[in-house]
Amino acid sequence: MRFSRRAFLASTACLAFAHAARAEGYVKPVDFTPGGGPPVAPVRPVVETLWGHQITDRYRWMEAQGPEWQAYMRAQGAYAAKVLAALPGRDALAEAIGKNTAAVAAVVSVQTGGETLFIERRPAGANTSKLFMRAGANGAETLLIDPDSYAKPGEHAELDWWEASPDGAHVVFGVSSGGSERSVLRVLDVTTNTVLPEQIDRTNWASPSWLPDGSGFFYNRLQDVSPDSLDYEKNSLCWLHRLNTDPAQDVKLFGHGLDASVPVQDIDAPGIAVTPGSDIAIGMLESGVQNELTLYAAKLTDVLAGHPGWVKICAPEDAVTGFAVRGAEIFLLTHKHAPHYKVLKLAAEKPQIANAVEVVPQSMAVIRAIAAARDGLYIRELDAGLAGLRHLGADGKITQVALPFSGAIDEDSFYADTLHGGAWFGLESWVRPQVICHVAPDGGVMQTDIAPRPEIDVSPYVSEEVFATARDGARVPLSIVYRKGVKRDGAEPLLMEAYGAYGITLDPVFLARWLPFLDAGGVFAVAHVRGGGELGEEWHLAGQKAEKYHTWQDAEDCVLHLIEAGYTSHRRVAVIGGSAGGITVGRLLTERPELVAAVIxxxxxxxxxxxxxxxxxxxxxxxxxxxxxxxxxxDLLAMDAYQHVHDKVKYPSVLLTTGMNDPRVAPWEPAKMAARLQAATASGNPVLLRVDTDAGHGIGSTRAQRDQETADIMAFVLWRTGDPRYQPKV
Structure with a gap:
């Protein structure tokens, strides 16, 4: 249920309405219900008793996703499209966004292999990201992988993941169709720019790790069951593939039922990671979305020989969330007795965590990730909402890296390897575009041309970091971005994002997509609610399971803070949340329906x-x-928005979205919520369900799809928060 927020917010740039600096005066939103309203879903209640509580599910039939449901979804999507298309200014938004997104090149990640630099970038004018190579940081570029060449008729294809071999001679990569994330693994011979014959399906989360000599790689593969099966993501295995061999000959080496000394749960995703310059193999078990890992160590030669003799490094109770290997040293990132995280070091000959020594103590900054390089360990951290980068040398000395400007380091762009000195990272802020940087072993930072600077004037925009006080006294970080000159008189439309799950942080990203909203006088805010990781593991746990109510109540309190501070008013504020953020905005919607004008x-x-x-x-x-x-x-009943919808309540305007190929949040969830709200609301406000039949969770959506979705959302918000320019003609 993790959501690609950066792709949604920052993959494009907009210059529309650059002449405006003030919101239009408020008008009561005009009602518009073409054809008498959206399609009505049949109510077929299923009543069950769970732990002494009677639960009624009016739309359980949708979960089968049969022909009737598919027709209903198409009808809902068509109705939403008709309403949104009728909003004056919507098409102008889409056109402005599209023209400007075509001028922006968005970098996803970089990696080195031998003397070659590999770059995943969505080129200017392209719809999807592609893989390029350079001979060094400044060499000429060559296109290696274009997912468009794998697109099926009527669908788009997406490059899901990739990994270059240590010598840069090969790249293993996964491509899927229609946003499904159902990857098919392939291998590219870089020298000849040809794809090898072998293909491996069910490699959605392959997490490949190359052997040091580049002769093959370890990878994770799902079991052979239907993608609709509840067992689809269970009992996956880690395999070894040798280049230029039939995948049917691949050997399963790690996972359920393979080694009695390594107990594996059905939701564990097993993997093996190896590092150039080291003979250590790390066996890892990721238990679903749980951040804490189970790790084992063995000699790589023993693993390949079929008798690994795995030695347990740590279990989930040791709170290790990341690791790195450098030669005979193993580094562990843990939050045990350190909610802001610390780094431990182990020797390979005694890899049990009981033998670890602390090398980077906990500090005020929250450590988010570690990466090993030839010259030491690089440490990515977050302090007061801004990124930091430190270096741990072989001598144990820790030094701070001076960053070019204050901002955030995108997690996908943070990269180092033990064959090269230094580290790569992408740096950006709310009002400054991304720059791809390289820090050298001496601490010097080079800003590269890998992410070309878009021709966008950022001088009119400003951001600030404040705290909102929650009802229990907790201080909730709140980011606010707007155009200079905005008056804090409550007259501006404001869109506030909130998420709060998995310990994920909503770091600053360049808000290129939303510049038209700011230029129209709007304000964009991000509430860093509990359940996220902005303030460490304690902040995460304070928004999990029985404590989940803090997540949506923090969001409610942040809205109240923004209103009290004069940034907006009840009738001009909207909230947006995606994926697990649907719990946050869904429960805000059902607990405080009068609080906001619109919910996305x-x-x-x-x-x-x-x-x-x-x-x-x-x-x-x-x-x-x-x-x-x-x-x-x-716990789940408390966070279930669908079960908290009640008849004859005056709910605000709601726009729900889904992709029919979504592998993370089943599309029947938004469908059930839309049907229930449409039947229950007494306000007359619209409840729309936007449906994309060639999309999934949004992670694999194209630039054009995101352009259209952004235009729909922005126009809906401006309509329902009373901007006269977006009121339909009836």
């Missing part, structure tokens, strides 16, 4: 009681709980 619920978790009965449900149990326990049932 993107591919959102809406029916938490039933989520675990979708293919991606079991892996999410560690974060949200299960109805199979009484405590878990009560």
């Amino acid at each position: 619920d993107m591919v959102g978790v809406s029916d938490a009681l039933r989520s675990e009965f979708s293919p991606n449900g079991p892996p999410n149990i560690p974060e949200f709980g299960t109805v199979k326990t009484e405590e878990g049932f009560h």
Whole structure:
């Protein structure tokens, strides 16, 4: 249920309405219900008793996703498209966004292999990201992988993941269609720019790790069952593939039922990671979405020989969330007795965590990730909402890296390897475009041309970081971005994002997509609510399971803070949340329906009681709980927005979105929520369900798809917050 927020917010640039600096005066939003309203879903109640509570599910039939449901979804999508297309200014928004996105090149990640630099970038004018190579940081570029060449008729294809071999001679990569994330693994011979014959399906989360000599790689593969099966993401295995061999000959080396000394749960995703210059193999078990890992160590030669003799490094209770290997040293990132995280070091000959020594102590900054390089360990951290970067040398000395400007380091762009000195990272802020940088072993930072600077004047915009006080006294970080000259008189439309799950942080990203909203006088805010990781692991746990109510109540309190501070008013404020953020905005919607004018619920978790009965449900149990326990049932019922919708309540305007190929939040969740709200609301405000039949969770959506979605959302918000320029003609 993790959501690609950076792709949604920052993959494009907009210059529309650059002449404006003030919101238009408020008008009462005009009602518009063409054809008498949206299609009405049949009500076929299923009543069950769970832990002594009677639960009624009016739309359980949708979960089968049969022909009737598919027709209903197409009708809902068509109705939403008709309403949104009728909004004056909507098409102008889409055109302005499209023209400017074509001028922006968006970099996803970089990696080195031998003397070659590999770059994943969505080129200017392109719809999808592609893989390029350079001979060094400043060499000429060559296109290596274009996912468009794998697109099926009527669908788009997406480059899901890739990994270059240590010598740069090969790249293993995964491509999927229609936003499904159902990757097919292939291998590219870089020298000849040809794809090898072998193909491997069910490699959605392959996490490949190359052998040091580049002769093959370890990878994770799902079991051979239907993608609609509840077992689809269970009992995956880690395999070894040798180049230029039939995948049918691949050997399964790590996972369920392979080694009695390594117990594996059905939701564990097993993998093996190896590092150039080291003979250590790390066996890892990721238990669903749980951040804490189970790790084992063995000699690589023993693993390849079939008798690994795995030695347990740590278990989930040791709170290790990341690791790095450099020669005979193993580094562990842990939050045990350190909610802001610390780094431990182990020797390979005694890899048990009991033998670890602390090398980077906890500080005020929250350590987010570590990466090993030839010259030491690089440490990415977050302090007061801004990124920091430190270096741990072989001598144990820790030095701070001076960054070119204050901002955030995108997690996908943070990269180092033990064959090269230094580290790569992308740096950006709310009002400054991304720059790809390289820090050298001497601490010097080079800003490169890998992410060309878009021709956008950022001087009119400003951001600030403040705190809102929650009802229990907690101080919730709040980011606010707007155009200079905005008057704090409550007259501006404001869109506030909130998420709060998995310990994910909503770091600053360049808000290129939303510049038209700012130029129209709007304000964009981000509430860093509990459940996220902005303030460390304690902040995460304070918004999880039985404490989940803090997440949506923090969002409510942040809205109140913004209103009291004069940034907006009740009738001009909207909230947006995606994926697990659907819990946040969905429960705000149902607990405080009078608080905001509009709610945008993107591919959102809406029916938490039933989520675990979708293919991606079991892996999410560690974060949200299960109805199979009484405590878990009560926790999930509390966070279930669908079950908290009541008849004859005056709900605000709501726009829900879904993709028919969504592998993370089943599209029947937004569908059930839309049907229930449409039947229950007494306000007359619109409830729309936007449906994309060639999309999934949004992670694999094209530039054009995101352009259209952004235009729809922005126009809907401006309509329902009373901008006279966006009122339909009736």
